[in-house]
Amino acid sequence: xxxxxxxxxxxxIRMIVSSQAIESQEELLVEMDKAGFxxxxxTLSRDLKQLRISKVRSRGGRNVxxxxxxxxxxxxxxxxxxxxxRWSLGENGSLMVIHTPPGHASMVAYDLDALRSPxxxxxxxxxxxxxxxxxxxxxxxxxxxxxxxTVPGLKSN
Amino acid sequence: xxxxxxxxxxxxIRMIVSSQAIESQEELLVEMDKAGFxxxxxTLSRDLKQLRISKVRSRGGRNVxxxxxxxxxxxxxxxxxxxxxRWSLGENGSLMVIHTPPGHASMVAYDLDALRSPxxxxxxxxxxxxxxxxxxxxxxxxxxxxxxxTVPGLKSN
DNA sequence: CTTTTTATTGTCTATTTATGCAGAACAAAG
DNA sequence: CTTTGTTCTGCATAAATAGACAATAAAAAG
Numbered sequence: 624x625x626x627x628x629x630x631x632x633x634x635x636i637r638m639i640v641s642s643q644a645i646e647s648q649e650e651l652l653v654e655m656d657k658a659g660f661x662x663x664x665x666t667l668s669r670d671l672k673q674l675r676i677s678k679v680r681s682r683g684g685r686n687v688x689x690x691x692x693x694x695x696x697x698x699x700x701x702x703x704x705x706x707x708x709r710w711s712l713g714e715n716g717s718l719m720v721i722h723t724p725p726g727h728a729s730m731v732a733y734d735l736d737a738l739r740s741p742x743x744x745x746x747x748x749x750x751x752x753x754x755x756x757x758x759x760x761x762x763x764x765x766x767x768x769x770x771x772x773t774v775p776g777l778k779s780n
Numbered sequence: 781x782x783x784x785x786x787x788x789x790x791x792x793i794r795m796i797v798s799s800q801a802i803e804s805q806e807e808l809l810v811e812m813d814k815a816g817f818x819x820x821x822x823t824l825s826r827d828l829k830q831l832r833i834s835k836v837r838s839r840g841g842r843n844v845x846x847x848x849x850x851x852x853x854x855x856x857x858x859x860x861x862x863x864x865x866r867w868s869l870g871e872n873g874s875l876m877v878i879h880t881p882p883g884h885a886s887m888v889a890y891d892l893d894a895l896r897s898p899x900x901x902x903x904x905x906x907x908x909x910x911x912x913x914x915x916x917x918x919x920x921x922x923x924x925x926x927x928x929x930t931v932p933g934l935k936s937n
Numbered sequence: 938c939t940t941t942t943t944a945t946t947g948t949c950t951a952t953t954t955a956t957g958c959a960g961a962a963c964a965a966a967g
Numbered sequence: 968c969t970t971t972g973t974t975c976t977g978c979a980t981a982a983a984t985a986g987a988c989a990a991t992a993a994a995a996a997g
Contacts, residue, residue, distance in 0.1 A: 626962055626975065641884065647953065663977055668955055672837065678954095679886075680832040680848065686985095690887045691837065713901040715874045715916045720902035747911075749904045750886070752893075754913065783945060783992055804983065820947060825985055843955095941996070946989105953984070960976085967970075 632660050636670055637690065644687045651688070712770065714763060719755040719770065728753050731774055738773060742766045789817050793827055794847065801838070802845045869927065876912040876920075876927065885910050888931050895930060899923045 635658050636651070645651045648667045655662055671677075675691040711722040723731055732748035735755065742765060744756040757766050792815050793808070802808045805824045812819055828834075832848040868879045880888055889905035892912065899922060901913040914923050 629975070641887070644884075649953080664954075665956085665977060666975085668953095669976090672841065672955085675837040677834065677836045677843070679834045679836075680829060684829065686834070689884060713913075713915065715901055715913060718874070718901075718913055720913050722902060747904055749889070752902045752904055754902070754904050754911065786945070806983080821984075822948080822986085823946060825983095826946090829985085939997080941994100943992105943994075945992075947991105948989085949987090951984100951986070953982100955982070956980085958977105958979090960978105961974105962976095963972105963974075965970100965972080967968105 627660065627662070632662065632666075633670055633674060635660050636667070636676070637674060640676055640688045641690050644681075644685070646685060646687055712767065714767065717757040717759070717761070717763075719757065719763075719766065721753040721755065721770070721774065723751050723753065734773055735770065738769070740766075740769060742769060784817065784819075789819065790827055790831060792817050793824070793833070794831060797833055797845045798847050801842075803843060808845070869924065874914040874916070874918070874920075876914065876923065878910040878912065878927070878931065880910065891930055892927065895926070897923075897926060899926060 632655075635655065639645065639651065639654045639658065643654070645654070648664050648671070651667055652662070652664055655667070671688065676688050677691070678686045679689045681687050713720045713722075721728075721731065728751050729748040732746040732753045735743060735746050735753070742758055742761040744758045746756070747754040755766075755770065757763065789812075792812065796802065796808065796811045796815065800811070802811070805821045805828070808824055809819070809821055812824070828845065833845050834848070835843045836846045838844050870877045870879075878885075878888065885905040889903040889910045892900060892903050892910070899915055899918040901915045903913070904911045912923075912927065914920065
């Protein structure tokens with residue numbers, strides 16, 4: 624059993640996975656071969672586990688491997704104020720951006736949508752971010768206060 | 781073949797998945813049974829796909845189902861040039877749209893969020909598209925170069 | 938109502954991923 | 968050098984997930 628440089632192999636995997644849409648370990652196997660790092664599906668399974676790389680659903684119904692969102696390689700450098708409160712509200716013209724703790728965005732967006740306020744055209748929620756689109760001609764200050772009244776986390780901001 | 785309420789079943793799945801650590805479809809199957817929504821592994825496989833719920837790696841080396849990180853964001857229709865390269869950056873006033881290979885958007889968006897740059901108000905990630913909202917008065921050119929420096933795939937663009 | 942089309946679901950099976958086990962490489966002691 | 972323990976790897980196989988197909992139900996069209 625020839626032993627190869629595992630550290631390098633892991634790097635190669637990261638490189639491949641983050642630069643192309645890999646849909647299976649067999650597919651990755653081929654790429655590893657091309658890259659000059661032949662191995663087996665078994666090894667890739669274990670490497671991917673160690674790298675915390677998982678398959679995520681893409682829109683076309685495809686499943687592709689993707690790097691972990693919280694990589695073990697990049698501790699999040701948080702701002703102090705942001706650390707304190709994970710809630711924030713920013714605006715730019717007819718758009719507002721609300722930051723929430725991870726996972727809370729869609730819930731909050733739902734509450735905002737439920738208002739059915741003529742001031743708000745609509746919302747788009749990510750994991751921890753909401754984009755609020757104001758209605759044309761809507762008063763930004765008015766909208767801001769409406770949002771703050773609706774979203775408890777923003778009260779103090 | 782009795783037909784049950786699919787909409788409700790999907791809701792139940794979402795509830796279960798987001799409230800407990802489900803490690804396999806068989807396990808989910810049991811929970812669905814308990815919840816009064818018996819079905820088969822096949823159905824769960826399809827439902828999870830439709831809900832875009834995927835398995836992610838947890839720290840303890842376990843694999844757990846998790847809700848998708850993005851909400852109902854509709855990817856922007858792609859232009860011809862954009863299709864050519866899988867990475868692209870477009871802008872329109874205070875908005876920038878980044879296209880990535882499928883499944884990579886949330887990872888990139890995470891990196892951008894982690895910058896905590898005053899230039900960027902926030903990001904919303906779809907599957908292969910990221911919407912970046914610039915801060916009011918932010919210099920678009922400056923933001924563009926910041927983004928290019930942060931996202932390796934955009935280097936050549 | 939009858940016919941046609943579309944959607945939903947299960948069974949059976951293929952595909953994909955993970956694991957038990959064993960052998961070899963390496964490292965640390967003795 | 969020899970022994971002992973650890974890490975890495977592949978093979979064979981188990982476990983988990985997805986897909987083809989068929990059956991039935993619901994909806995739409997006539």
